[in-house]
Amino acid sequence: MSEQKLFSFRNSWFSVSVGATVAIAVLSALAGLIWLPLAQPELKLAGIWDAICSAAGVPRAPLSAPAQQPDFKTSNVVMTADMLARKDAVSIGRGATLAQRCAICHGPQGVSDANSPNLAGQFAEVTYKELHDFKTGARVNVVMSPFAANMSDQDMKDVAAYYAYLPRVPSNKVDEKVPAPPIVVIGAPMRNIPPCGSCHGDIDYKAGSPWLGGQSAVYIKTQLQAFASGTRRNDISQQMRNIARQMTAEEIDQVARYYEAQP
């Protein structure tokens, strides 16, 4: 083939292709990083360097006052899929002792008819998060808040581990004939409601979602109403508030009755 040297500006293929590529790259960079950002007055850019930083995506401190803080406590528990998944016999044993004071409402075996949540077999991270939120004040309840106030982080983990360790006991209200309402199976896509089952376990399970089977219908209904009205606000990123607000009263009833009848 041609003995001409390729990587040399005397080779017109080299000079033209490199020249054209560099020219296009430089022109597009000038347009994208300087000209276009400066052409948008609403960006309120201070100068060329500011324009370049903005268009390159360098995070900037917000120009206005600091972000508005909520006037209530939010949950500071970080949920991960594998948190508290490891079983620890010592922790379960300590939890069993600590849980004696819970028994009056939640039952000696984690199940009761007092319309308080049945905790036997509940996921450890769920129990832990609620205790933690009661302690920090993200969730408020006249009965639970004082109980949680003096618990250490380890205490909460132990109690959670103990209840997760207990077998789920079918409630005396199990009724397999109650049909799954549409909101549980398909949600309401046009109202931005995913199926309940896509997080709470019928279809898929997402970390932090409680097991609802066999929970008291009164409790479920009260909580959904609390989420909808905003009196309960410890759901991370408003996950449940956004859903509950969009649910009809009838759907809330259906869900509560359905889950109560599940094992």
Add this chain to the structure above:
Amino acid sequence: MLTNKRLVLAHFWLAFASFGVALVLGAWQMFVRSPLNAWHFNPEFYYRSVTAHGSVMGYVFPTLVAMGFGYAITEAALEKPLIGRRWAWTGFFLVTVGAVLAMVPVSLGLASVLYTFYPPMVGNPFYYVGVVLVVVGSWIWVALMSINMAAWKRDNPDKPVPLAMFANVAGSYLWGWTAVGAALEIIFQILPVALGFKSTIDAGLARVFFSWTLHAIVYFWLIPTYIAYYTIFPRAIGGRLYSDAMGRIAFILFVVVAMPIGVHHLFADPQVGAGFKYMHSVFTGLVALPTLLTVFTICASAEIASRLRGGKGAFGWIKALPWQNPIMLATALSLVMLGFGGAGGLINMSYQLDASVHNTQWITGHFHLIFGGAIVIMYFAIAYDLWPHLTGRALESFGMMRTQLWLWFIGMIVTTFPWHYVGILGMPRRMAFYDYLNPAVAPQAFSVVMSAIGGFILLISGILFLTVLLRGQFAVRSEAGAYRFAIPVHMPARIPVALNSFGLWLALMVGLTLVNYGFPIAQLLALPQTNVPVVYVGAGR
């Protein structure tokens, strides 16, 4: 001179068998999410199926076609046996093992993350390991293509590399470099999480890495199609290639500008700056250039063939083309689909227009039209053209081939045109369920049913395709002669070194990648607090 026929056949059969399975899944998906299906299935199965369909159609099928076709080109164009036969089989073996390894967890519902991975969703590690093995197997092919071309150039210092081989090596280099993005994402970001060493991931960075692969991979899929346009089509219709140099320039342009454009997939992503989105948009516009060059050259080649056959007039020559010839038919249908798909692509790459179709079914319609339509129909043509040379048996079901190609074209149009339309109406993609009873969604129902019918037409066409190939496998023996590529009107005796080597173009490719991706990646690596908790897909209750 094809000596390693079994090697090429093995690649093609595995490619088309997996294509057949994925096609069934695709048709099923079209059906279950259409109004034809009452809601009575687990949506998880849909995502499982989409993951399998996408992984097979995106990673396994086109890679195997490119590899098999590449080996065939190496032997036929360079007229000498392939160097590295054992390595080639090793690569095939790795792709096979990888495909099986990836599909097992997907079938079990342990990796329903879709083929684009979508961190922070993370599935079973075997899925990712399988994909990596497919890529590693194909990298062996990349190396072999380069080695074979270098050896041939050493032996033939005074001849230009045949266009088919030049284009083939261009495709292999493009793939070698573009696969790096996804490989970095899997190896350094996803696998540590999937294996349980970490529980958070920088999803934004992962998306940037994937965009590195995601757009240029389409051009890697496209290259066998373009090779068929340039080097099979003119010969098959009894004409000559209009310009050899134009072909080389088109493939070189793909190598240089197909890479630094992937961020146009991230127009709606906050982690990339608007300036870089603009720069990627500019280069995305440039990548239309090699396609326009190709359409011109191929139409000119068709006109040459037609006038040689006695075609007359400004447009009358079109009638004189050998329309009975399956390669003619496939190429024409492919160019029509490429035209529509390309027009849609120009909309996607425009920031403001993209905003109205981003993440809608328009996008799904677009890439099915381009890849499933324009590209895959030429894979059929390549198989039809090569089959007699590979099996040593005549392929004579011409009527069935034409029916198959027409059905594929009609099916693809019926599938993708309504698909684009519902996208404009706002129908989101990647969803298993649509409430067609809802007044806001009801107007989309008819179009979705049409799409589903198109899907079944495609399935019938796919079955016909496999039938033609199977019949060819059991037909009477007949010697097909040496496999030849199209001859250009002016056979190049000497060409500039730039059009006969890749050093300069690879340097520009890597350079442009650094310019367009360097800063966004470096910034995301350096920024603290960009990790988010992982969502394990298929984790137990």
